[in-house]
Amino acid sequence: xxxxxxxxxxxxxxxxxxxxxxxxxxxxxxxxxxxxxxxxxxxxxxxxxxxxxxxxxxxxxxxxxxxxxxxxxxxxxxxxxxxxxxxxxxxxxxxxxxxxxxxxxxxxxxxxxxxxxxxxxxxxxxxxxxxxxxxxxxxxxxxxxxxxxxxxxxxxxxxxxxxxxxxxxxxxxxxxxxxxxxxxxxxx
Amino acid sequence: xxxxxxxxxxxxxxxxxxxxxxxxxxxxxxxxxxxxxxxxxxxxxxxxxxxxxxxxxxxxxxxxxxxxxxxxxxxxxxxxxxxxxxxxxxxxxxxxxxxxxxxxxxxxxxxxxxxxxxxxxxxxxxxxxxxxxxxxxxxxxxxxxxxxxxxxxxxxxxxxxxxxxxxxxxxxxxxxxxxxxxxxxxxxxxxxxxxxxxxxxxxxxxxxxxxxxxxxxxxxxxxxxxxxxxxxxxxxxxxxxxxxxxxxxxxxxxxxxxxxxxxxxxxxxxxxxxxxxxxxxxxxxxxxxxxxxxxxxxxxxxxxxxxxxxxxxxxxxxxxxxxxxxxxxxxxxxxxxxxxxxxxxxxxxxxxxxxxxxxxxxxxxxxxxxxxxxxxxxxxxxxxxxxxxxxxxxxxxxxxxxxxxxxxxxx
Numbered sequence: 232x233x234x235x236x237x238x239x240x241x242x243x244x245x246x247x248x249x250x251x252x253x254x255x256x257x258x259x260x261x262x263x264x265x266x267x268x269x270x271x272x273x274x275x276x277x278x279x280x281x282x283x284x285x286x287x288x289x290x291x292x293x294x295x296x297x298x299x300x301x302x303x304x305x306x307x308x309x310x311x312x313x314x315x316x317x318x319x320x321x322x323x324x325x326x327x328x329x330x331x332x333x334x335x336x337x338x339x340x341x342x343x344x345x346x347x348x349x350x351x352x353x354x355x356x357x358x359x360x361x362x363x364x365x366x367x368x369x370x371x372x373x374x375x376x377x378x379x380x381x382x383x384x385x386x387x388x389x390x391x392x393x394x395x396x397x398x399x400x401x402x403x404x405x406x407x408x409x410x411x412x413x414x415x416x417x418x419x
Numbered sequence: 420x421x422x423x424x425x426x427x428x429x430x431x432x433x434x435x436x437x438x439x440x441x442x443x444x445x446x447x448x449x450x451x452x453x454x455x456x457x458x459x460x461x462x463x464x465x466x467x468x469x470x471x472x473x474x475x476x477x478x479x480x481x482x483x484x485x486x487x488x489x490x491x492x493x494x495x496x497x498x499x500x501x502x503x504x505x506x507x508x509x510x511x512x513x514x515x516x517x518x519x520x521x522x523x524x525x526x527x528x529x530x531x532x533x534x535x536x537x538x539x540x541x542x543x544x545x546x547x548x549x550x551x552x553x554x555x556x557x558x559x560x561x562x563x564x565x566x567x568x569x570x571x572x573x574x575x576x577x578x579x580x581x582x583x584x585x586x587x588x589x590x591x592x593x594x595x596x597x598x599x600x601x602x603x604x605x606x607x608x609x610x611x612x613x614x615x616x617x618x619x620x621x622x623x624x625x626x627x628x629x630x631x632x633x634x635x636x637x638x639x640x641x642x643x644x645x646x647x648x649x650x651x652x653x654x655x656x657x658x659x660x661x662x663x664x665x666x667x668x669x670x671x672x673x674x675x676x677x678x679x680x681x682x683x684x685x686x687x688x689x690x691x692x693x694x695x696x697x698x699x700x701x702x703x704x705x706x707x708x709x710x711x712x713x714x715x716x717x718x719x720x721x722x723x724x725x726x727x728x729x730x731x732x733x734x735x736x737x738x739x740x741x742x743x744x745x746x747x748x749x750x751x752x753x754x755x756x757x758x759x760x761x762x763x764x765x766x767x768x769x770x771x772x773x774x775x776x777x778x779x780x781x782x783x784x785x786x787x788x789x790x791x792x793x794x795x796x797x798x799x800x801x802x803x804x805x806x807x808x809x810x811x812x813x814x815x816x817x818x819x820x821x822x823x824x825x826x827x828x829x830x
Contacts (some may be wrong), residue, residue, distance in 0.1 A: 264753075
């Protein structure tokens with residue numbers, strides 16, 4: 232390898248004394264500190280922060296409006312326009328779930344029910360949110376478009392039991408979803 | 420000695436050590452918050468009083484922006500496991516942290532915190548020990564802390580701490596010379612080594628770097644600003660090196676040495692190093708303020724209007740002193756985030772080639788200005804020419820020495 236001799240730049244007398252550079256640096260650091268104090272840090276506006284730095288103060292300030300459509304938060308079950316549970320408890324999501332977070336107890340729909348022809352719906356549907364890795368495989372695999380990853384990300388609890396979402400909780404998060412394929416309606 | 424003085428001494432020891440230690444925790448919170456706002460961050464701002472671990476229903480959130488953070492940090496240090504590796508030299512390993520903290524706290528003894536207080540007949544100086552050799556005592560004791568760091572590095576029996584210890588040893592010994600030489604002009608100016616008297620003089624006749632009242636309006640005082648300014652710069656920089664603060668924190672630079680000399684330490688033993696370092700910073704600020712910025716004096720001739728000796732005046736002065744020290748601590752932190760770390764040979768060149776010579780020449784420059792009334796114009800100009808020639812030769816030799824070391828890598 233060829234040796235390249237790099238000439239160090241010649242410093243002027245003022246640069247050699249070094250104080251000018253230190254003073255300039257101090258002005259810069261102080262300017263940042265001052266801007267933080269008055270709440271006008273660079274970039275604070277774009278990032279929607281408090282202004283003390285560019286950091287967002289989390290529980291008070293949230294970024295929910297900026298969340299993208301495809302955000303993968305907690306998995307939840309949905310009902311269709313006619314309030315029918317879309318899940319038919321085929322258990323595909325249970326089998327695909329990599330961390331084995333989903334547990335379904337299938338149940339029959341009684342013959343006198345309006346939706347008897349669907350035949351099955353879950354008796355119990357538990358998702359252990361301690362195990363869930365938010366991969367979205369359940370949503371991917373669902374043939375009925377019944378399970379979705381919602382943009383809710385605040386899943387907290389003080390016990391392990393609280394962290395297991397049961398069926399009621401899942402429908403509460405998911406809610407009603409319109410405009411999906413309705414393969415069980417009367418016309419078909 | 421009468422009982423009033425004894426009781427006063429006991430109270431002063433308690434209060435001043437308390438002030439120093441609480442200043443250490445204030446340093447920690449300042450370091451974290453001020454660094455944060457410099458870097459456009461927030462820093463620890465929501466530490467509360469954790470009543471819930473005591474069984475209460477809710478934590479108690481004081482609206483003080485995380486001021487209880489140092490308490491939490493301290494508790495964390497105490498509660499962590501104190502691990503001593505099997506391969507260390509136990510005795511010195513245990514001794515080293517104490518050797519770092521004790522000198523830092525001892526040096527605080529000679530610093531006058533406030534104006535003397537009059538109780539009954541006796542005047543109580545607001546320093547634990549009103550020594551007549553104040554700065555010398557500070558240097559003598561402060562240099563002992565190098566033992567703590569070096570021993571920590573050696574006793575850890577591990578390569579990175581060893582490097583840290585060796586670096587620190589060389590660095591602190593080198594900068595002690597510049598530190599000692601740089602304040603000789605200051606002491607010549609005062610003609611006194613008692614820090615209490617030094618501050619009283621500054622209160623009456625203008626701070627050393629701000630001769631704006633009393634006798635401060637003389638031409639001699641203004642001319643002295645040049646050597647005193649140099650002394651201030653050299654002294655402050657040397658204090659930075661002595662306390663192992665940022666531009667000179669080679670003994671513990673994380674990028675190269677993991678944690679430097681305290682790599683093997685944990686829990687309270689590490690906390691003692693931490694405390695010693697910050698206590699040294701507080702003491703350094705206190706000494707700079709005492710020597711150059713009028714210590715406890717409020718300044719601008721206001722001290723003369725106050726009834727010196729009244730208890731509230733002393734407290735006011737203590738408050739003023741602590742404010743100045745706080746400003747200097749903030750300055751320390753500001754420099755930390757402004758100036759990048761030196762390379763080791765640059766550090767040594769700065770200490771031995773630049774500061775040592777500068778401080779030496781500065782002593783003679785100050786002497787020349789101080790002696791002007793006695794020697795007259797002739798003596799002054801002659802002396803000045805001699806000084807210029809000697810400084811020129813000195814710089815020449817120093818430059819030669821530094822290029823030799825750079826080329827042949829003697830360091």
